[in-house]
Amino acid sequence: xxxxxxxxxxxxxxxxxxxxxxxxxxxxxxxxxxxxxxxxxxxxxxxxxxxxxxxxxxxxxxxxxxxxxxxxxxxxxxxxxxxxxxxxxxxxxxxxxxxxxxxxxxxxxxxxxxx
Amino acid sequence: xxxxxxxxxxxxxxxxxxxxxxxxxxxxxxxxxxxxxxxxxxxxxxxxxxxxxxxxxxxxxxxxxxxxxxxxxxxxxxxxxxxxxxxxxxxxxxxxxxxxxxxxxxxxxxxx
Numbered sequence: 001x002x003x004x005x006x007x008x009x010x011x012x013x014x015x016x017x018x019x020x021x022x023x024x025x026x027x028x029x030x031x032x033x034x035x036x037x038x039x040x041x042x043x044x045x046x047x048x049x050x051x052x053x054x055x056x057x058x059x060x061x062x063x064x065x066x067x068x069x070x071x072x073x074x075x076x077x078x079x080x081x082x083x084x085x086x087x088x089x090x091x092x093x094x095x096x097x098x099x100x101x102x103x104x105x106x107x108x109x110x111x112x113x114x115x
Numbered sequence: 116x117x118x119x120x121x122x123x124x125x126x127x128x129x130x131x132x133x134x135x136x137x138x139x140x141x142x143x144x145x146x147x148x149x150x151x152x153x154x155x156x157x158x159x160x161x162x163x164x165x166x167x168x169x170x171x172x173x174x175x176x177x178x179x180x181x182x183x184x185x186x187x188x189x190x191x192x193x194x195x196x197x198x199x200x201x202x203x204x205x206x207x208x209x210x211x212x213x214x215x216x217x218x219x220x221x222x223x224x225x226x227x
Contacts (some may be wrong), residue, residue, distance in 0.1 A: 004158075020136060030216075031213070034145075035217075040219060041205070041219055041220075042206070042217030042218050042219050043159065043206075043215075043217045044217070044222055045214055045215065045216075048214070058214060059214070059216070079197050090158050090159070092158070096169065104161060106158030106159050106160070107158055108157060108158055109156075109158055111158070
């Protein structure tokens with residue numbers, strides 16, 4: 001298994017540009033989520049999904065859209081990038097049943113710089 | 116809103132010593148707590164968890180203590196090794212486990 005993969009690893013955008021951060025997992029996990037991590041802060045939940053076709057907002061959803069058309073993929077879209085969205089983005093996935101965080105896996109992260 | 120916080124942002128220890136990383140939480144409804152380790156340039160990695168019906172749980176070289184009276188969580192690492200150098204986060208959850216709230220993290224540095 002490849003686990004949780006994220007692309008790209010690094011991206012530079014200009015203010016107002018759009019892009020999609022890709023996340024994929026091959027473990028058949030129902031639950032997937034996106035976090036952002038800023039210097040000196042813990043991870044903050046942006047959006048999450050408990051299955052294909054189901055998404056919901058986390059703590060900091062503004063400026064981001066998600067969709068879950070398949071179990072494997074959970075892309076994060078920035079429609080109009082802003083400097084405040086400069087951050088490191090982590091995708092995570094786990095099984096849904098049992099509520100055991102031990103089975104949550106994080107991807108390697110995408111570093112995004114918005115100029 | 117309520118949040119999870121840490122007492123010490125940095126901790127430096129000698130190799131072989133025991134490390135204690137602390138975390139304060141303010142939401143009394145939180146019923147599940149997790150410690151994560153994050154090495155430089157990597158995503159967080161699960162270390163150990165504990166539910167609110169317990170006050171202590173042990174893993175391999177790690178112990179988590181939960182004091183619900185004072186809303187305090189700690190991670191103890193025995194015989195700390197250079198490979199333990201990382202940022203450690205506590206996280207809390209209520210109920211469904213769909214949303215985790217992370218603390219700001221503590222940087223642990225192990226000196227040889």
